[in-house]
Amino acid sequence: MLKTFAFNFLLFSTLLRAHGGNNGIIDFPDVPGFKTLVCDLHIHTVFSDGSVWPNIRVMEAKREHIDVIATTEHLEYQPWKADIPHPDRNRSFEYAKHFAKNSDVMVINGSEITRGMPPGHANAIFITDANKLLVDDPMEAFKEARKQDAFIFWNHPYWIAQSPDAKVILSDMNLELINEGLLEGIEVVNDTTFSDHALQIALDFNLTILGTSDIHDLIDWQYKLPEGGHRPVTLVFATEKTKPALKRALKKGRTVVWYNDKLIGKSDHLQSLIASCIKVEASSYIKNSTVAHTKISNNSDAPFMLRNNSQYNFYNSTDFVTIPPHGSTILDIRIEEKKKSFTLEFEVLNAISAPATHPIIRLTVRPKY
Amino acid sequence: MLKTFAFNFLLFSTLLRAHGGNNGIIDFPDVPGFKTLVCDLHIHTVFSDGSVWPNIRVMEAKREHIDVIATTEHLEYQPWKADIPHPDRNRSFEYAKHFAKNSDVMVINGSEITRGMPPGHANAIFITDANKLLVDDPMEAFKEARKQDAFIFWNHPYWIAQSPDAKVILSDMNLELINEGLLEGIEVVNDTTFSDHALQIALDFNLTILGTSDIHDLIDWQYKLPEGGHRPVTLVFATEKTKPALKRALKKGRTVVWYNDKLIGKSDHLQSLIASCIKVEASSYIKNSTVAHTKISNNSDAPFMLRNNSQYNFYNSTDFVTIPPHGSTILDIRIEEKKKSFTLEFEVLNAISAPATHPIIRLTVRPKY
């Protein structure tokens, strides 16, 4: 039977929403000067070792309000080849593009260069023809990607299947790729994994920080969307939602990774994003007191976990303060003497800009008298 | 990256459960003399016009505790043929069987004979070789299925794409198929649709009553599992969970369809199932009164919707009584004089045994004094 319409036929269902209240939608604000694009640049379908036709990847993206997906089938690993022998390695992209037509989902053509260590796996995206990357010498594959003006990033360089202690192995070949601009970014998050070491290498070599789902089965199951989970994505700060602007932003390294309720990125981008999420909504001194009753709101999916570094403390909280996603928190701030304005300072514990390093944010409060 | 383990990485997730509290699991009790097998005998994958690899169909079934699925790809409709040109029409079954190994999911080989009206679409299941059904003359396809000792049923005979007023068109060819035992069952439920007329024909011609998902995309999305929905299935009452016993049960017509919180079936099977679901748990006269405080429990996913037909009425309810799925209801029953036992009678409104006909159940209550 062909589905011709859909309807809600549940009788007694309860609309159940998890903590962000967003039903699986990934929602972060724009930052000054840039649009925040929600990108998953590493996905698979039946055209390599994934389990779905490309339309499902597009439907998942629509449901989660993902702006950009990249089709990145394994070039060298094709377990369903007996059934899907098509020689053209752009088929996944072509189907996804077709299914995304007239939607808000932008689809990027890519491929996963899938090799042992070195150099390991890498994604080349914004390519024009995947077939040409299918060559014997890995270096040649990277060079072909460069010729196609791709953005190329290193996938899960800390993967325990290739590195038993989950350390990034910086081989000569990888260093050469980096030095020649053939590796411009690095996954610090892949699926459910994260690497402090990869983050350090991103900083040391000025690589773009990326987080991807590398999804093979279903997003809803893998990240427990109905229970409030989310897939890992890269938030990219681009001048506009176009492929050239996106590529430019990736090459400039304007990214923050959103992974498992945490934000990971270079300090300035993290600062800019968090400043766009958290606002002092209102403040006024409680009658006959010098305590400023202050509402701080959070316009994003991130549940901010803050440690107070201010000289002030709170009449209604210890120094550990949280602001729920798309919600707000009241802080009653103790000031010795009433002031027109003062500044709060917090360490953002669920954000990191380097291993064990958390951004410090400052919030100016101007209470009403 | 290859997934090597899984874990719950949600920090603040809330365990959200819908009305039955079963997280998508379909759960009905056995009935006297038979196991209740939860069967979805009509599904699609990328091997015809579906959107998933067969492993997803098996994983869905595992998650929902479905006992049996049948792979029923369209024989004549193969939109992904350019990419999946494999000539063997048993591939979907072989993959599904492989993925279901060592699990509780039983996979049946089937095929959907996909023709215009007459005869429309039909599923032949328990076949041994799908390829042999791919013949020009539709009658020959049915005969080949019979030769392979298939169980054959008519799919959505009321489909508006083939019958603009959603009536079942009983052509001569369909009558011939029925008369010759080449159509032994009939879908009264397909996906989100139901047909009173198909139910009447099932009764008139003594065909087995079936309900199927005919799933193409994802079960979770199509039936809103996280919000408490369920796919339509056929509950089959078999002597044991084996293919021969299942086939025998289907040929004997021992089925009830579970569709959209409703039960549809022949009167005796409905009675037997409902009697296995609903129990008088406990009853005792409220002190100094002739009112029997009575707990009635429901050991199934069905939210029973009852109209009181008894000579007694209730101290705590009107004549419309519901028993929640996997829950219970207290009824305080007004008896003129205390008795050792008495009988309640209800019409089960969310079950039907014929168009506009609901089963009547009787519950004997033996209150403690």
Next chain:
Amino acid sequence: MLKTFAFNFLLFSTLLRAHGGNNGIIDFPDVPGFKTLVCDLHIHTVFSDGSVWPNIRVMEAKREHIDVIATTEHLEYQPWKADIPHPDRNRSFEYAKHFAKNSDVMVINGSEITRGMPPGHANAIFITDANKLLVDDPMEAFKEARKQDAFIFWNHPYWIAQSPDAKVILSDMNLELINEGLLEGIEVVNDTTFSDHALQIALDFNLTILGTSDIHDLIDWQYKLPEGGHRPVTLVFATEKTKPALKRALKKGRTVVWYNDKLIGKSDHLQSLIASCIKVEASSYIKNSTVAHTKISNNSDAPFMLRNNSQYNFYNSTDFVTIPPHGSTILDIRIEEKKKSFTLEFEVLNAISAPATHPIIRLTVRPKY
């Protein structure tokens, strides 16, 4: 400590909403010509045998958007008298009125005449001085209430503590009270109890139908508000929200009781209310078919449970149809030939106008072509 402000200090809370999505608010639409006033005309505080100060009753009412409460302390039953010996029986009312100032809650002065059978318990509301009702002869109490122009109704006349088989005992005294206009209404619902017999007597003697909570402890606990429950209330159809208009409406019998997800009332008031709740939102023929895809909405807290009595049946449902509270249901209606308009007919199973009698509603559908 004195509370001077409040705030939401929950960190990871989940906004949990029950089936109507209204967080404890009771919400029914107005009906043509009348405002629908949500009234609980039977409540207790510490001023008789209740467990709360009157401010809690007002706060409960505010939270649930109850329009009217009546303070109805037992005149003759004062278990806390050793601690609350105040001779003035209007204290509860005076406090409640004070706490309700500047709110939308209207408070009515009342008293519960609390006698054995006959005449049992009765509430006199709209009284001017409760003290004067405290007399020996029960008939005199009723006459004093009449002198004060009260509206007087019979409380739980089927109470098993006074009637072991939960039958209404119509004594000569009660008949006299009814005949002399000293009993104008009757509770068919009190707290968690209901009586078919009381409903029949309301109809036989043309008494106003009432449902009340008779709350002693806490509404939230007794009716499980966080899980989606509601207190029983009387919906009164008044020309405006004033005491005279309310009293007029009660004397005219313009009421429907909302009890345990059911509606109980005289046929015309039920019809009027249900017609204001249920609307055909939109309808259009599905392409190339005579099936009208039709959205029916429900603008109330009641989950309507309908049995189809129409000559038409449905492409997506059996004859048992539900419309969730503050939600909608899609019905795909099978018409033999396309018509400009046609009429559906349903029996409303969760509403009763007499024992075992359900209102019939008609909905005209005008599908788009």
Next chain:
Amino acid sequence: MLKTFAFNFLLFSTLLRAHGGNNGIIDFPDVPGFKTLVCDLHIHTVFSDGSVWPNIRVMEAKREHIDVIATTEHLEYQPWKADIPHPDRNRSFEYAKHFAKNSDVMVINGSEITRGMPPGHANAIFITDANKLLVDDPMEAFKEARKQDAFIFWNHPYWIAQSPDAKVILSDMNLELINEGLLEGIEVVNDTTFSDHALQIALDFNLTILGTSDIHDLIDWQYKLPEGGHRPVTLVFATEKTKPALKRALKKGRTVVWYNDKLIGKSDHLQSLIASCIKVEASSYIKNSTVAHTKISNNSDAPFMLRNNSQYNFYNSTDFVTIPPHGSTILDIRIEEKKKSFTLEFEVLNAISAPATHPIIRLTVRPKY
């Protein structure tokens, strides 16, 4: 009507549980050598300025599994006196004790000495006769409490109604009370408020740390229990659940405050409690790797918020780790070389032992090979 039984009459209700899954129950494990008693030692009823009869306070405690409540009516503030003029100030205790009979709730007799600053408000609990505390000179009230062998603690010494900048004002009189053992404890948490300064004073003067609800209206509303909130309580570590043992524990200062998802207490008690809550459940090296897949469980209501201080980092998390209440978290720990055992170290951010000071916990992991 008198309630004689209760039942669940909700038809379509959903069991909604907030983050801890405990439906309002406060649940912490015992610690080595002591029972953990959940105590709310500051509550009000209509016998001073509260809004409920004492039975409601007992019912609330039962529902939340509170072990101990103390009735602490204001001696000097009696706004309902016109209606409740009873001269005996032990009435609230006597009623509460009566209602708590045959339950697990222990009721302590207490009184709130309610004065301006100095000395402010104080609770004397375990008193034998509240009436004798009702004297003019505040010092005499404390001395009388001492004579009755009370445990006496300072209430909300930072209350902005008495201290506009919410600082604790340590007057000579308060110092004298402390020095003479007439103030043995101090509220660092009262209702929704907290004070770093009071915590510092508790440490400086070795006072027992207390947190109380000071409830006047309803616990469910004030602390949003249905949404997962909890009242502030003092966890007292006593040798047994008896009044003498409880008093001894309070005098010894064996307490931790549970407030707004945070734990506040002296370092050793915090350590002892947290060590009883958090356990390494299981650990094993992931195949062919030196990464220890480790399950850490939390047997308490507290959602632990941890910062990794170990020399090891994680394959699946940044250094900010949370363990949900009554749940567990998987950490994949990166070890350079496989070891039989190693130690993790975390700072517990939602616990404080002094202003801006968090306990450090150590967890030994012994992975299976």
